[in-house]
Amino acid sequence: MSMQELSHDIMQLLEWLGYFGDDPEGGITRLLYSKEWLEAQKALEGWMKQEGFDVYFDEIGNLFGGLQGTKYQDETILTGSHVDTVRNGGLYDGQYGIVAGLLAVKYLKETYGQPLRNLQVVSMAEEEGSRFPYAFWGSKNIVGTAKREEVQNIADFDGIAFVDAMRECGFRFRDESAEIRRDLKAFVEIHIEQGSVLEKEGQSVGVVHSIVGQRRFTIEVNGEANHAGTTPMGYRKDAVQAASAMICDIINRAKQHGDPLVATVGKIEVKPNVVNVVPGHALFTLDVRHTEKSEIIQFTEEITASLKRIAEDMGVELNIDMWMDADPVPMDGRIVEVIERQCKEKGLNYRLMHSGAGHDSQILAELTPTAMIFVPSRDGISHNPAEYTEPHDLAEGVKALIGTLYKLAYQE
Amino acid sequence: MSMQELSHDIMQLLEWLGYFGDDPEGGITRLLYSKEWLEAQKALEGWMKQEGFDVYFDEIGNLFGGLQGTKYQDETILTGSHVDTVRNGGLYDGQYGIVAGLLAVKYLKETYGQPLRNLQVVSMAEEEGSRFPYAFWGSKNIVGTAKREEVQNIADFDGIAFVDAMRECGFRFRDESAEIRRDLKAFVEIHIEQGSVLEKEGQSVGVVHSIVGQRRFTIEVNGEANHAGTTPMGYRKDAVQAASAMICDIINRAKQHGDPLVATVGKIEVKPNVVNVVPGHALFTLDVRHTEKSEIIQFTEEITASLKRIAEDMGVELNIDMWMDADPVPMDGRIVEVIERQCKEKGLNYRLMHSGAGHDSQILAELTPTAMIFVPSRDGISHNPAEYTEPHDLAEGVKALIGTLYKLAYQE
Numbered sequence: 001m002s003m004q005e006l007s008h009d010i011m012q013l014l015e016w017l018g019y020f021g022d023d024p025e026g027g028i029t030r031l032l033y034s035k036e037w038l039e040a041q042k043a044l045e046g047w048m049k050q051e052g053f054d055v056y057f058d059e060i061g062n063l064f065g066g067l068q069g070t071k072y073q074d075e076t077i078l079t080g081s082h083v084d085t086v087r088n089g090g091l092y093d094g095q096y097g098i099v100a101g102l103l104a105v106k107y108l109k110e111t112y113g114q115p116l117r118n119l120q121v122v123s124m125a126e127e128e129g130s131r132f133p134y135a136f137w138g139s140k141n142i143v144g145t146a147k148r149e150e151v152q153n154i155a156d157f158d159g160i161a162f163v164d165a166m167r168e169c170g171f172r173f174r175d176e177s178a179e180i181r182r183d184l185k186a187f188v189e190i191h192i193e194q195g196s197v198l199e200k201e202g203q204s205v206g207v208v209h210s211i212v213g214q215r216r217f218t219i220e221v222n223g224e225a226n227h228a229g230t231t232p233m234g235y236r237k238d239a240v241q242a243a244s245a246m247i248c249d250i251i252n253r254a255k256q257h258g259d260p261l262v263a264t265v266g267k268i269e270v271k272p273n274v275v276n277v278v279p280g281h282a283l284f285t286l287d288v289r290h291t292e293k294s295e296i297i298q299f300t301e302e303i304t305a306s307l308k309r310i311a312e313d314m315g316v317e318l319n320i321d322m323w324m325d326a327d328p329v330p331m332d333g334r335i336v337e338v339i340e341r342q343c344k345e346k347g348l349n350y351r352l353m354h355s356g357a358g359h360d361s362q363i364l365a366e367l368t369p370t371a372m373i374f375v376p377s378r379d380g381i382s383h384n385p386a387e388y389t390e391p392h393d394l395a396e397g398v399k400a401l402i403g404t405l406y407k408l409a410y411q412e
Numbered sequence: 413m414s415m416q417e418l419s420h421d422i423m424q425l426l427e428w429l430g431y432f433g434d435d436p437e438g439g440i441t442r443l444l445y446s447k448e449w450l451e452a453q454k455a456l457e458g459w460m461k462q463e464g465f466d467v468y469f470d471e472i473g474n475l476f477g478g479l480q481g482t483k484y485q486d487e488t489i490l491t492g493s494h495v496d497t498v499r500n501g502g503l504y505d506g507q508y509g510i511v512a513g514l515l516a517v518k519y520l521k522e523t524y525g526q527p528l529r530n531l532q533v534v535s536m537a538e539e540e541g542s543r544f545p546y547a548f549w550g551s552k553n554i555v556g557t558a559k560r561e562e563v564q565n566i567a568d569f570d571g572i573a574f575v576d577a578m579r580e581c582g583f584r585f586r587d588e589s590a591e592i593r594r595d596l597k598a599f600v601e602i603h604i605e606q607g608s609v610l611e612k613e614g615q616s617v618g619v620v621h622s623i624v625g626q627r628r629f630t631i632e633v634n635g636e637a638n639h640a641g642t643t644p645m646g647y648r649k650d651a652v653q654a655a656s657a658m659i660c661d662i663i664n665r666a667k668q669h670g671d672p673l674v675a676t677v678g679k680i681e682v683k684p685n686v687v688n689v690v691p692g693h694a695l696f697t698l699d700v701r702h703t704e705k706s707e708i709i710q711f712t713e714e715i716t717a718s719l720k721r722i723a724e725d726m727g728v729e730l731n732i733d734m735w736m737d738a739d740p741v742p743m744d745g746r747i748v749e750v751i752e753r754q755c756k757e758k759g760l761n762y763r764l765m766h767s768g769a770g771h772d773s774q775i776l777a778e779l780t781p782t783a784m785i786f787v788p789s790r791d792g793i794s795h796n797p798a799e800y801t802e803p804h805d806l807a808e809g810v811k812a813l814i815g816t817l818y819k820l821a822y823q824e
Contacts, residue, residue, distance in 0.1 A: 194641075195638075195644075214641070216687055229607070229699075229770075230609070230792060232609065235792075240680065241659070248656045259644050260644070262640065262641065262645055264687075264690050265652050265656075265691075266688060267685045273679045277676075278676050287687050356641030380643055
């Protein structure tokens with residue numbers, strides 16, 4: 001299989017799959033349990049059947065298909081990603097992981113025949129949380145942590161109940177008393193980076209050793225609203241002034257702390273938010289990520305203390321609310337090593353790196369040894385019709401995946 | 413007239429006038445050319461007639477009433493303020509200037525009879541710009557700078573045309589070819605401070621020597637939107653980070669510059685404004701005021717240069733748009749002196765000060781020697797039902813006004 005053929009096959013399959021949910025307003029909109037979503041899953045089912053894969057849906061709509069092992073039939077090597085998209089999403093996020101898995105398994109079957117262990121591709125039902133206020137519905141059902149009561153009463157923006165949308169597509173809740181599958185021996189997910197590290201460093205493949213943990217905060221500053229003309233600077237308790245000082249402090253400390261720590265103030269809300277009133281109220285969010293939990297704790301404690309000092313100096317009230325605290329998820333060392341060796345053997349231009357974004361892999365890692373492969377995202381853009389990865393890099397990623405799956409499923 | 417009687421009369425008249433536009437949702441809503449507005453003007457007309465004042469409306473609905481001079485009948489001393497309110501305004505803003513004028517002229521008439529010069533109270537039609545997108549409609553018609561074409565095509569939030577609302581009340585456009593009145597020899601406006609300087613300094617009366625000029629800007633920062641997890645700190649062009657640094661810089665420089673300069677960032681808008689995206693776009697407003705034009709120019713030029721440096725350092729694009737540039741208005745030195753001397757003679761606890769807010773006086777000053785008297789605003793609050801001034805201070809202000817009007821209208 002030449003590089004050009006592989007690139008061509010990947011692009012063709014991506015475009016074919018991207019047709020389901022093709023949005024007149026741009027990109028792909030393929031939300032969980034929508035018509036487009038169901039069509040995509042059925043089309044994938046058809047593709048896999050045609051290739052002679054064993055295919056089945058689980059209760060909630062995760063699609064599995066692949067080859068049976070000749071020797072270890074109670075051991076399965078799994079690859080794949082999520083089939084759902086955000087609204088007006090790109091051609092690569094999620095899709096690429098499925099398409100890459102399909103082509104890798106097809107190639108392995110055509111080249112080496114049956115594997116020793118079962119080799120499966122999964123098209124997971126949902127990861128983005130874009131239709132219903134629930135994310136990782138697909139992977140959490142595989143590992144058995146999704147609970148019926150978490151989605152029983154949720155609905156989408158049009159008021160359609162999760163449960164009704166699921167039933168309409170022909171799916172149902174997992175039997176929570178049934179045992180979780182024990183055959184999974186590895187999960188390897190290939191995904192676009194959704195960042196610009198690989199691009200900036202001029203590399204084609206990332207071997208992910210860790211998915212960052214994150215803490216999210218809402219920080220509220222209460223000062224005193226005053227007339228912008230009649231209140232001398234010395235009399236003010238300006239919430240925007242205090243918030244700005246806090247944001248500068250956070251960013252400076254994050255830079256000082258150094259990679260891989262990132263700290264983001266993504267959202268600001270000011271009240272009353274008019275040109276001629278000294279603002280009495282400001283609210284901002286803080287998103288802190290790192291691959292080491294201890295670093296997250298240390299940094300956020302440092303920030304908390306520092307913000308308190310600033311608030312005190314400026315005579316404003318401070319309220320810090322931490323509403324997310326997710327641990328980092330290290331990838332499985334053995335599988336990371338397998339991937340890295342494949343990259344070396346195949347002469348790929350790769351780097352070890354962490355993932356700053358969340359992925360199904362962080363859920364699967366609870367159940368089975370897991371690792372990820374990244375390919376570059378042009379300009380770091382994702383969740384956008386402008387999402388793009390060079391065909392050459394798409395192919396390099398699939399090569400790494402093929403080598404890895406071969407190693408895991410075909411070798412002793 | 414005892415202090416207690418005066419306080420009592422002021423409060424009674426304020427409450428009587430405040431009845432017109434009493435808002436079930438709180439405070440007073442008495443917008444230009446509304447039913448409540450017309451009722452208030454008619455009620456004031458009635459009050460003045462009953463007191464034996466000569467009363468008339470001008471074409472657009474400014475209400476004038478007062479005493480004819482015995483000697484200089486082509487010279488008029490004018491006092492008063494605006495009758496309109498913001499939505500859910502307080503009992504004092506504007507109203508107090510009218511009520512104080514009425515009681516002062518009534519007292520002077522009862523005590524000294526006819527003045528040498530005409531002595532008039534004006535209840536000006538409009539100052540706030542709260543119903544239609546036009547402010548100072550009352551005073552600008554007195555000085556002749558309001559132009560028909562500026563309001564010909566404007567409407568309120570319900571789509572009611574300015575012109576229709578005016579006609580409905582029985583008023584019409586001023587004849588722009590007619591001469592502006594030449595009899596005005598002085599305008600003295602008494603008003604609540606709408607700031608907290610008098611309160612904090614424990615003083616009852618402010619003698620205003622100047623109304624600040626102001627420049628308003630919208631400052632736009634364009635960086636690059638990026639994923640909050642996958643974009644290392646060093647790769648970011650974070651618009652919020654840059655804007656925060658700029659805001660800190662502005663506020664610090666304003667404090668360094670010192671009173672009476674004030675600089676306010678009242679409004680911030682961030683895009684996309686979500687917790688997990690490094691913001692690519694931030695916009696904020698800047699309101700700068702000072703009593704000296706040269707200081708405003710110097711400060712805003714300093715700021716502009718500094719923001720450009722910050723933008724360059726941070727690799728973001730900067731766009732600074734100045735959309736308001738109003739000159740400071742010095743009050744008339746002779747009248748300021750008269751007021752100050754009255755404060756001294758009457759033993760009032762006063763201070764010389766500037767106005768950080770705009771007032772009808774800045775318009776009248778174009779036509780006639782003008783000055784203002786301030787009384788304290790509790791907590792600096794205005795444009796709010798919680799607006800409050802101690803009755804004692806209300807009376808002290810009226811005493812200063814009585815003395816000033818006596819000096820200007822009754823003495824050679």
